Amino acid sequence: MTMSFPIPASAQPQPRRLVLLDLDWQEADLLPKLLRQQDLAVRLVAGEGPHDPGVRVAELCDLPRTIDLADLTREIFDLALVGERSSRRSQLE
Numbered sequence: 110m111t112m113s114f115p116i117p118a119s120a121q122p123q124p125r126r127l128v129l130l131d132l133d134w135q136e137a138d139l140l141p142k143l144l145r146q147q148d149l150a151v152r153l154v155a156g157e158g159p160h161d162p163g164v165r166v167a168e169l170c171d172l173p174r175t176i177d178l179a180d181l182t183r184e185i186f187d188l189a190l191v192g193e194r195s196s197r198r199s200q201l202e
Contacts, residue, residue: 124150125187131156131195132163140166152184157197 127149129140140163143151154167154174167174178200191201 122148124148126150126152126185127188127190128152128181128184128186129154129163129167129190130201131161131192131197132166133192133194134162136192137162137166140170140172144170144172149188152186153180155181163192 125148127143129151143149151172154163154172155178156164156176158176164174164176191198195201
């Protein structure tokens with residue numbers, strides 16, 4: 110005899126919380142595609158300054174953004190994507 114338990118429809122997996130860090134223009138162009146991913150939720154975009162490409166595109170997409178790395182400790186993220194040419198890569202690790 111086998112038993113099975115129905116999984117309620119409301120128990121669907123939650124999207125993974127994503128933080129994006131120090132994106133350049135080429136990487137920032139991918140932000141709209143990330144927003145369309147059903148299994149991802151872009152929760153924060155961080156950059157080195159207000160004119161950082163990722164921060165500027167996040168502003169256009171009305172996403173939370175910051176230039177202060179301390180803001181990364183205020184939420185738990187499932188994934189972090191760091192720009193390939195980030196000068197703060199070792200600090201972020």
